[in-house]
Amino acid sequence: MLPIIDGHNDTLLAATSDRAGGAFLTESDDPEGHLDLARAEEAGLAAGIFAAFVPNEGEQDDWSELPPAVDHERARRIVDEQFRTLHGWADATDRFRVIGDIDDLDACIDGEAVGAVPHVEGAGVVSPDLVNLDSLYEIGVRSLGLVWSRPNAFAHGVPFEHGATPDIGPGLTESGFDLVVACEERGILVDLAHLNAAGFWDVAETVDAPLVVSHAGAHHISPASRNLTDEQLDAVAGSGGLVGCTFGTAHLRPDGQRGVEGRSPSGSRALPDDAPLSVLLDHIEYLADRMGVEHVALGSDFDGASIPDEVGDVRGLRTVLDGLEARGFDRADREAIASRNWRRVLAAWWS
Template sequence: MPDTPPIFDGHNDALLALRREDETVSDFLAGRDTGDLDLPRAREGGLAAGFFALFVPSGPEFSASDDANRTETDDGYRIERPPPLAGPYARSVVGEMLDAVDELATDDRVRVCRDVDDVRACISGDELGVVVHFEGAEAIRPDCSNFGDYYDRGLRSLGLAWSRPTAFADGVPFRYPSSPDVGGGLTDAGRRLVRRCNDRGVLVDCAHLTAAGFWDVHEVSSAPTVVSHSGAHEVCPLSRNLTDEQLDAVADTGGLVGLTFGASALRPDGGRDPDAPLSVAVEHVDYLVDRMGIDHVALGSDFDGATTLAPLGDATALPDLLRALREAGYSERDIEKIAHGNWLRVLSATW
């Protein structure tokens, strides 16, 4: 076992990876030959629990990593924003992924976390905690008539949009360098959905929202403002990263930012090359802590959903980041907060 605190991770796409690679829940439990995360590697890396994203792909023609959709600019790049998804298609895919979550839950080494006590049990015990997160709200009907059904199946965290429009909000496109102020904010349906999340104790995730959408959530929501996986815009001016004003707003509400491990969000040059040292990630942690305070910084890897820095290539490398923070001068108490303490506090305030 690693010599670091148990870790709660704010974002992974392992369920998407199983679909993409035509793998099964059994492969995840036994150990995959591909990807970043499975049960054996979670145990080796000290990953106790995290948000498991249910993400509906737009299709291969709109892959965010596909060079066919990428336009080079004088100082960076732009990636085409996919069109909206059809609701029935989104509901079908999400239903299949929820079935995979149910299959995971039949294994006594996995626990689907529906409240903070479940998360605490995973942090103090041996089960891997799975928190159901929707990365994009396309499966939810605009009138929220099926929201309760998804809640009953475990939904506890919701992102209103990915990098495409939904009935609820506009998603920020991939652009470098770029402000996140690219696109519209919440629709009336989006504002209603935020309030419904508040009423039921579902975390609202501002990752992938435009600046306008972020500020709308900040205005409407009664819960701490959370961005599950992102970085500091002042360090890497990617459209998906957070400006100083946004970081201040997160801290003012008692929220947090989970640090992504994605190379293009961490490297100051916005490049996708994963060959960069751990110090690149530590620089973002330093900036976030200096701006917001230690209580508002956590982890949100984006395992299986992004090209991660090479030193953070899969879940077994999680202790290496915490050791790098220790070497950078962070105390054991600081590291425990970043590893899981801050997530526990925010989940307790939200759920």
């Protein structure tokens, strides 16, 4: 069974909030959420990038508008809680470990444990003067998303808008440029998911490391502001980087529909939240055709988005690989998408 590295999940948020999920170490005949340890082992998940995320305060009614920036102190408290949870899981069992370097990752690929790469989705937890970046590294952060879909002191995100491009808003702030350089110096991967186009191009001109977008789709298929244009895909490939293909249905579907309580906005008909597996495979195939298979990986967004029913949960990673085989991706291609590409870019950043 091919080992798999998945580029993004929100399981820590699910475990520390009232969302579905949370019993990561508890085996159940009726598990909640998309991801827990038992199902990860069944799926052959070698490692995942586990995101700490600070949710918005209050309800967000219009997702085409950017939420406000998060309070820095609140972000620090929540991220600290989520990382304590992550390390607690690792302390509780030798079947799960927190990954700090490439040797840890290789051990997980070899089957010693399921591994977690600690990630922060949105740099609001980082002080604008970067004074706490080293302490974040010390508690395990090895990957950092500059933004979620809201602004902060470093960069600007994109709204969840269909029929739009990521070319929205200004580029990195002065602190943003400093943060990108500091991350590259320390070996913290900079993730460009949720970042607007101007910020994307600023990072591309600043770093020597591979460009990485942990969870996104092809704008050519689904023209969402969260997805990547052909020009961005070309830049990722040219840098030796990768795109982890999202499983989020709203960013897979060509029509971008999410559904509103099971009804269309007009109330006239039911709208499915689902997307067929074929559409997910279409995105992966398009990314491979455009960039080369060596620049394509998996970035599910488990426990953070609605995913195709045919995938279901982490065990459906095997279904995705089987679907790629049926489309003519040979074993070497599937190995690259399943784990080798993530292993390569993580090693490049961490070195």
